[in-house]
Amino acid sequence: MTKSEREHLNKVASMGCCVCVRLGYGESPAEIHHPRSGQGIGQRASNFDAIALCPAHHRNGGYGVAIHAGRKAFEDNFGTELELLEWTKEQLNG
Ligand SMILES: [Zn+2]
Ligand SMILES: [Zn+2]
Incomplete structure (x- = not known):
């Protein structure tokens, strides 16, 4: 990983969980x-394509809440990974 x-x-993580922020829950660690x-531009996964998720929305929250518990259900509730990625990039670019 480059500098x-x-x-x-670090910047992405310091924004807090993108789902919690979008839902108005504040900046969860x-x-x-x-x-x-x-999908999309067909680029390989890179470290610049990253989003921040709190433990609940990432892996602990269970089906329909945690993205690793079932991506489809997560995306139905909170938006697609791609939408969250675009949103994250917009926040970073001010
Ligand atoms: Zn969250
Ligand atoms: Zn993950």
């Missing part, structure tokens, strides 16, 4: 999640 990739990931849907 700029690491700095980018978050972990990095790499969207794996290769």
Whole structure:
């Protein structure tokens, strides 16, 4: 991982969970999640394509809440990985 990739990931993580922020829950401490849907521009997964999710929305929250418990149900509730990724990039670009 390059220095700029690491700095980018730090910035993403420091924004807090993107789902919680969008729902108005505030900036929950978050972990990095790499969207794996290769759709869109067809680029390989990179460390610049990362979103921040709190433990509940990432892996602990159960089906319909945690993205790793079932991506389809998560996306139905909170938006697709791609939408969250675009939103994250917009926030970072101010
Ligand atoms: Zn969250
Ligand atoms: Zn993940």
